[in-house]
Amino acid sequence: MSTMTINLKVWRQKNTADSGGFQDYKLNGVSEHMSFLEMLDVLNEQLIKEGKDPVEFDHDCREGICGSCNMVINGRAHGPKRLTAACQLHMREYSDGDTIVIEPPRAKAFPIIRDLVVDRSAFDRIIEAGGYVSVKTGAAPEANLIPVEQDVSNTAFDYATCIGCGACVAACPNSSASLFTGAKVAHLNSLPQGEPERKRRTVAMVEQMEKEGFGDCSNYAECEAVCPVGISISSIAKMRKDYVKAVFS
Amino acid sequence: MPTLLKAATSQVGRKILTGVTGVLLVLFIFFHLGGNLAIFGEADAMNRYSLLLHDLGPLLWVARIGLLAVFLIHAWIGISIWINKRKARPQNYQVYSSKGGPSKQSLSSRSMAFTGVVLLIFVVFHLNTFAFGDMETILIDGRETHDVKSLVIDTFQNPLYAFGYAFVMLLLGTHLGHGIWSAFISLGLTSKKASAAMYTIGGVVAVILAFGFIFIPLYIYFGGGCEATLIECR
Ligand code: HEM
Numbered sequence: 001m002s003t004m005t006i007n008l009k010v011w012r013q014k015n016t017a018d019s020g021g022f023q024d025y026k027l028n029g030v031s032e033h034m035s036f037l038e039m040l041d042v043l044n045e046q047l048i049k050e051g052k053d054p055v056e057f058d059h060d061c062r063e064g065i066c067g068s069c070n071m072v073i074n075g076r077a078h079g080p081k082r083l084t085a086a087c088q089l090h091m092r093e094y095s096d097g098d099t100i101v102i103e104p105p106r107a108k109a110f111p112i113i114r115d116l117v118v119d120r121s122a123f124d125r126i127i128e129a130g131g132y133v134s135v136k137t138g139a140a141p142e143a144n145l146i147p148v149e150q151d152v153s154n155t156a157f158d159y160a161t162c163i164g165c166g167a168c169v170a171a172c173p174n175s176s177a178s179l180f181t182g183a184k185v186a187h188l189n190s191l192p193q194g195e196p197e198r199k200r201r202t203v204a205m206v207e208q209m210e211k212e213g214f215g216d217c218s219n220y221a222e223c224e225a226v227c228p229v230g231i232s233i234s235s236i237a238k239m240r241k242d243y244v245k246a247v248f249s
Numbered sequence: 250m251p252t253l254l255k256a257a258t259s260q261v262g263r264k265i266l267t268g269v270t271g272v273l274l275v276l277f278i279f280f281h282l283g284g285n286l287a288i289f290g291e292a293d294a295m296n297r298y299s300l301l302l303h304d305l306g307p308l309l310w311v312a313r314i315g316l317l318a319v320f321l322i323h324a325w326i327g328i329s330i331w332i333n334k335r336k337a338r339p340q341n342y343q344v345y346s347s348k349g350g351p352s353k354q355s356l357s358s359r360s361m362a363f364t365g366v367v368l369l370i371f372v373v374f375h376l377n378t379f380a381f382g383d384m385e386t387i388l389i390d391g392r393e394t395h396d397v398k399s400l401v402i403d404t405f406q407n408p409l410y411a412f413g414y415a416f417v418m419l420l421l422g423t424h425l426g427h428g429i430w431s432a433f434i435s436l437g438l439t440s441k442k443a444s445a446a447m448y449t450i451g452g453v454v455a456v457i458l459a460f461g462f463i464f465i466p467l468y469i470y471f472g473g474g475c476e477a478t479l480i481e482c483r
């Protein structure tokens with residue numbers, strides 16, 4: 001099995017206050033079958049053996065469902081492949097001798113905690129502002145009690161697949177969180193279960209998004225291009241429509 | 250619920266206002282291009298058109314003030330979006346590139362603020378030249394009116410004006426290449442099929458508008474529209 005040598009340029013930053021900078025690393029014996037994160041594991045093993053601090057990066061499921069692993073690889077959130085989270089990226093996308101630049105998602109609303117790890121709790125606060133539905137607690141209700149048309153539930157499900165990774169913010173030239181917020185609003189607003197809070201939810205989540213310091217949306221649609229689950233910007237259009245409806249009723 | 254003012258100045262409200270004002274401006278420049286086509290009509294068609302507009306009286310002033318407000322709101326929000334983006338990402342990426350696919354990043358979309366500011370400056374010069382410029386008085390159907398046509402023909406004999414206008418109108422086309430589609434998304438177009446169609450239609454409309462506005466000054470520069478004026482044309 002042939003292996004590659006990969007040159008890495010990784011953003012290192014000790015804490016939020018540190019100004020940070022790039023560090024170059026050379027990694028030999030990288031297998032094309034490794035995932036991108038396994039390649040970083042190998043780097044960290046090497047760094048630990050040398051008595052140096054490993055590169056901090058977020059990861060959990062490593063199968064594209066938790067949304068932890070958002071990082072910017074050669075200028076693209078989650079790397080070169082569409083509909084692929086960084087953890088699902090494999091080293092076969094690269095060739096021997098390639099240089100890979102890895103940066104954290106950059107946005108004022110996502111302060112860097114260390115190296116590639118950023119604080120995404122701004123997203124949690126947007127969810128807290130309205131990303132829920134009120135239900136009667138107690139015994140689980142019968143799933144088909146409220147009939148939902150097939151294409152409505154499909155659309156809602158498409159929006160519901162958002163894993164909250166923040167690649168949309170990372171890739172947006174304006175650092176807007178419109179795709180994330182739009183997906184959450186559009187998901188719940190599409191369903192009868194989300195109807196009671198529809199107006200309040202839309203306004204509250206839009207307000208929170210702005211309060212967190214995310215930028216405006218210029219309809220660049222770069223967010224849709226980098227989204228590992230392919231959320232459409234139609235969610236943003238729906239959020240705007242529902243916002244107008246909420247204000248004028 | 251937020252007050253109307255708060256809603257209008259919220260992030261989503263501002264975006265909707267950019268869209269509404271953008272669409273109104275596009276409708277206006279369609280109208281404007283239509284008026285400019287008078288240059289290809291009868292020798293006195295342009296001055297008759299001008300007279301027609303002036304006959305609107307107070308209505309013309311309502312339109313002018315409304316247009317100015319729309320223009321200023323549009324420009325102000327556009328510039329504020331550009332300022333905001335700097336605040337939202339104080340430190341830029343070392344390496345940045347688009348992932349392609351559904352992305353609408355293009356020369357057109359990335360230069361909206363630049364082309365917009367050029368248009369803003371252009372409009373000041375444009376009004377200074379044609380709205381507040383010196384004009385002779387002529388008679389049409391026995392009524393006194395300004396000889397707008399001679400001013401227009403005279404102005405575009407100057408290559409600086411003719412080619413300068415053509416260039417700025419190329420930037421207008423660039424602004425609208427992303428802008429027309431973008432306005433529809435801002436105003437809540439959710440259908441993916443319609444969005445794809447709109448992107449093409451928006452591009453075609455941008456090209457048509459830019460072509461019209463580029464063609465006219467160059468046509469005049471190369472000797473067109475000279476009849477019934479006292480100007481020595483090429
Ligand atoms: C004839 C004049 C103009 C026309 C027809 C026009 C048209 C448009 C349209 C249709 C849009 C899309 C709106 C949206 O995305 O919701 C737009 C966006 C924009 N316009 Fe204009 N515009 C004009 C002048 C200006 C001026 C004078 C400025 C600034 C000084 C400007 C700055 C912008 C900016 C920055 C955007 C993008 C907003 C964003 O990032 O989302 N425009 N324009």
Ligand code: FES
Pocket residue numbers: 058059060061062063064065066067068069070085086087088
């Ligand atoms: S680690 Fe869970 S999505 Fe990548």
